[in-house]
Amino acid sequence: MICEKLKKDEIVNILSSDDKVLLKELKDKAYSVKKELLGQNIYLRGIIEYSNVCSKNCYYCGLRKDNLNFKRYILDDDLVLDLAKLSHDKNLGSILIQSGELKSKEFTNKIYNLLKKINKITNEKLHVVLSCGEQSEDTFKKWFDAGAKRYLLRIETSDENLYKKIHPNDKTHSFKERIKSIEILKKLNYQTGSGILIGFPGETESDIAKDLLFLKNLDLDMVGMGPYVEHDMTPLFNEKNKFSRAKRFNLAIKAISILRIMMPDINIASSTALDVFNPNGRFLALEHGANVIMPNLTPLKFKEKYFLYDGKPGVDTMLDDYLKILEDKVSLMGEKICYKEHGTSLHFKKRIREC
Ligand code: SAM
């Protein structure tokens, strides 16, 4: 019987299993937990890929500073405001501003001003989620005060040694600093999200099981996690991987179900990377316990320069087309898309009440 208090060995067993009966039980349990507590509701979060300029050099990511093979951009303020307005008009409820990590004063102020303006033009009706990397407490606070209420900062892996294997071993890529940032976000009362990369070279099922328990211990409000996908211009590209692409996809889907059972009231996003390995990947994640899906709003000419990994899905899909496909698939599942709703995490609502 799969229950909320799963132990590490049980998680490893599920992650390693091909047993159809066990996997059906996992899927059914995860979906029924989600349905019972959060209803048959799917929340939308429009992604704006704000900038591919990054000061970091993560070994897995195509945006890393040392990848000189593509043009860098930062979106104009007017374009970001148009996209925010579009999201508001289309009743998406929330947007995610995602970016390479920059810590300059200019970047801090640009995001600050954008937050202020977005709140103004949407009457504070559109919730903004930020995913702009590690920042100082002052910057996190400044952005919170300007209206950002949610922040997503993946830990990528909970094992410090593995962290060092997939990042340069220096002060700007510090495991401890990353955890400290997540703690600061929680302290500042952000709706706090984190997540992991699943199935990168050097990782085992046991590591992923530890990651899931770690995410639970962090007591997060939201989680976004997806499979590791290769990028040929990164140092990790040629590393031997225990997991085939099919295995990584299955691990990611199983991880979503396991986490839904372990953390019933959080928001779990169906990550874009799932669609690289299976065109139906993001929808399958919804059937397995995820409750947030993220249409990409970035205009094509920038979207195709925001390449974290090879084979980025939906590069040429327009928003209206994507929403139509989404509506059809979601209704087949008996679920409904919650237009106009922010989709605030239930876990966050409880956490704030208890403070
Ligand atoms: N720069 C910020 C950061 O790293 O937190 C936010 C943007 S970063 C592109 C968002 C996420 O993309 C990372 O947390 C990482 O998990 C994911 N990512 C990067 N490279 C990837 C890859 N090769 N496969 C799958 N996900 C990847």
Ligand code: SF4
């Ligand atoms: Fe930069 Fe984020 Fe990519 Fe690391 S994962 S290189 S911080 S964009």
